[in-house]
Amino acid sequence: MRKFASWAKRGLFVLSPLSFAVAMAASAAGSSGQMPASVRAAMQHDLGLTSAQLSQYLKIERLAALQEKQLAKAQGRAFAGSWIERKSDGSFQLVVASTSLRSQKAAAGVEIRQARHSxxxxxxxxxxxxxxxxxxxxxxxxxxxxxxxxxxxxxxxxxxxxxxxxxxxxxxxxxxxxxxxxxxxxDEQPSLRVELKGGHGYLRDPGDGYLYACSIGFPVSQGSTPGYVSAGHCGSAGEIVYFEPSQWTLGPKIGAFSASSFPAPGQTGNDYAWVKVDATHTLSPTVYGYGNGDVTVNGSTEAVVGAAICRSGRTSGWRCGTIEAKNQTVSYSTGETILNLTRTTACSEGGDSGGSFITGSGQAQGVLSGGSGTCKGKQPNRRTRSFFQPLLPILQAYNLSLRTGA
The missing domain is CATH 3.30.300.50 (GMP Synthetase; Chain A, domain 3)
Structure with a gap:
C-alpha cells in the first residue's frame, strides 16, 4: 500500500513567452456569450487578459476549432504543428507551422510559419x-x-x-x-499532488494513522454502475474512499476504487483510476467552481495546444491556465515515470490530484497527475506547471462513459 505526503513545489521556466492559450473544443465552439461570467472573470484574472483580449481570443479559439484539422491536412507531410499564440500587441492568432518552402497565403487570424522539423x-x-x-x-x-x-x-x-x-x-x-x-x-522536479491538508475532495483511511486526500475528476458510468475518474496514485483497487465535508473530516463512505494504474518507483506507466460510487449517492455532471460558478460537463472534445483550460481541486480550488504541450513523459521526484501527460500553466497544490481539467465551454480534458510551482502569490507567473492525464484513455481503458449535462 502506497503512502503519500506533501512535497515542496517550485516552478519551471516558460519556454515560449508568446505561446499563450485557452481551452477550446471543436464540437463546442459556441459564442463567448455562452460562457458564464464567473468563468470569464477567472480566465481574465489567471491569464492576465482584459475583457477585450479575452473576447478576441475566443474568436481565435473558434477559428482553431473549425479549421485546425483542415489546415493540418493542407500541409500534408510538411505539417509541423499548430497552436494559439499571443502576439506582442496582446492579440491572438492561430499559428500553423510547416516545413514547406513555398509561399502560402493564410486566412485572417492565421499565420503560416516556416519550421525546420515536421x-x-x-x-x-x-x-x-x-x-x-x-x-x-x-x-x-x-x-x-x-x-x-x-x-x-x-x-x-x-x-x-x-x-x-x-x-x-x-x-x-x-x-x-x-x-x-x-x-x-x-527549478524543481514535478511531484504528485497528494498531501495531508484540508479542502474539498475525498479521503482514504488505510488504518496507519493518516488520512490521504485527493480530488474527484469526472462522473462516469460503466454500464449501469456509477462512479468517477481520478488519479491512479490516489489509491489502489479495493480501497474504500470517504466524502470530505470539511478539512480532514471523514464523512460518509462514498465508494471504493474499482481499478487503478500507477507504476512503482523506477517503473513507467499511466496515472489513472476510477472509483465505483455507492448507489445511495448522486453524481452530478458538473465541475465545482469554488465560488466561480459550477461548469456543466458537455462533452470530451480535446482542446488544442495554446488553448485555455481551468482546473478544480480540493486544495487550491478553481484555477486556470493554458495547454503548452501534449503527450509529455514526466519523471516524478518519487521515482515514477508517467507517459502521455498534457502540460499546462495552471497552478495546483498537494491534494488537488485527480481533480478536473475542463474548458470554458464544458469539454472535459483530464485529471490532475502532478505539477510544480505553487498557487501562492501572483498569478499567472513563469514558474507554475501542472500535468494532467487525458480523459479519453481512461474511459477507453475501463470501458467507461462520461456523464454529461448536454
Whole structure:
C-alpha cells in the first residue's frame, strides 16, 4: 500500500513567452456569450487578459476549432504543428507551422510559419526517448521529463540545475535526432499532488494513522454502475474512499476504487483510476467552481495546444491556465515515470490530484497527475506547471462513459 505526503513545489521556466492559450473544443465552439461570467472573470484574472483580449481570443479559439484539422491536412507531410499564440500587441492568432518552402497565403487570424522539423519528425524523436523506458530502462537521475514543444519546433528534455550532462547522456543513449532535441533547465522536479491538508475532495483511511486526500475528476458510468475518474496514485483497487465535508473530516463512505494504474518507483506507466460510487449517492455532471460558478460537463472534445483550460481541486480550488504541450513523459521526484501527460500553466497544490481539467465551454480534458510551482502569490507567473492525464484513455481503458449535462 502506497503512502503519500506533501512535497515542496517550485516552478519551471516558460519556454515560449508568446505561446499563450485557452481551452477550446471543436464540437463546442459556441459564442463567448455562452460562457458564464464567473468563468470569464477567472480566465481574465489567471491569464492576465482584459475583457477585450479575452473576447478576441475566443474568436481565435473558434477559428482553431473549425479549421485546425483542415489546415493540418493542407500541409500534408510538411505539417509541423499548430497552436494559439499571443502576439506582442496582446492579440491572438492561430499559428500553423510547416516545413514547406513555398509561399502560402493564410486566412485572417492565421499565420503560416516556416519550421525546420515536421510534426512527424518531432514525434519520432520523442518516441526514441520513450523507447528507453519500453526497453526496461528509466529516466536517469536529474532528467525530469520530455515533450514535443510546438512553438520552438523541438523536443524538450527537462533537467534539474547542474544536471545538463545527465540529459545529454540520456539523449545520446536513446538514439534520438539530436538536431531536434534541446535541454530545458527547471527549478524543481514535478511531484504528485497528494498531501495531508484540508479542502474539498475525498479521503482514504488505510488504518496507519493518516488520512490521504485527493480530488474527484469526472462522473462516469460503466454500464449501469456509477462512479468517477481520478488519479491512479490516489489509491489502489479495493480501497474504500470517504466524502470530505470539511478539512480532514471523514464523512460518509462514498465508494471504493474499482481499478487503478500507477507504476512503482523506477517503473513507467499511466496515472489513472476510477472509483465505483455507492448507489445511495448522486453524481452530478458538473465541475465545482469554488465560488466561480459550477461548469456543466458537455462533452470530451480535446482542446488544442495554446488553448485555455481551468482546473478544480480540493486544495487550491478553481484555477486556470493554458495547454503548452501534449503527450509529455514526466519523471516524478518519487521515482515514477508517467507517459502521455498534457502540460499546462495552471497552478495546483498537494491534494488537488485527480481533480478536473475542463474548458470554458464544458469539454472535459483530464485529471490532475502532478505539477510544480505553487498557487501562492501572483498569478499567472513563469514558474507554475501542472500535468494532467487525458480523459479519453481512461474511459477507453475501463470501458467507461462520461456523464454529461448536454
Amino acid at each position: 510534426f512527424n519528425e518531432l514525434s519520432a524523436s520523442k518516441a526514441q526517448l520513450d523507447t528507453v523506458l519500453t526497453q526496461g530502462g528509466k529516466a536517469p537521475k536529474g532528467v525530469y521529463g520530455w515533450y514535443v514543444d510546438l512553438p520552438s519546433n523541438s523536443v524538450v528534455v527537462s533537467v534539474g540545475r547542474g544536471q545538463q550532462q545527465a540529459g545529454i547522456d540520456f539523449i545520446a543513449a536513446s538514439g534520438a535526432d539530436v538536431q531536434s532535441v534541446r535541454l530545458e533547465t527547471v
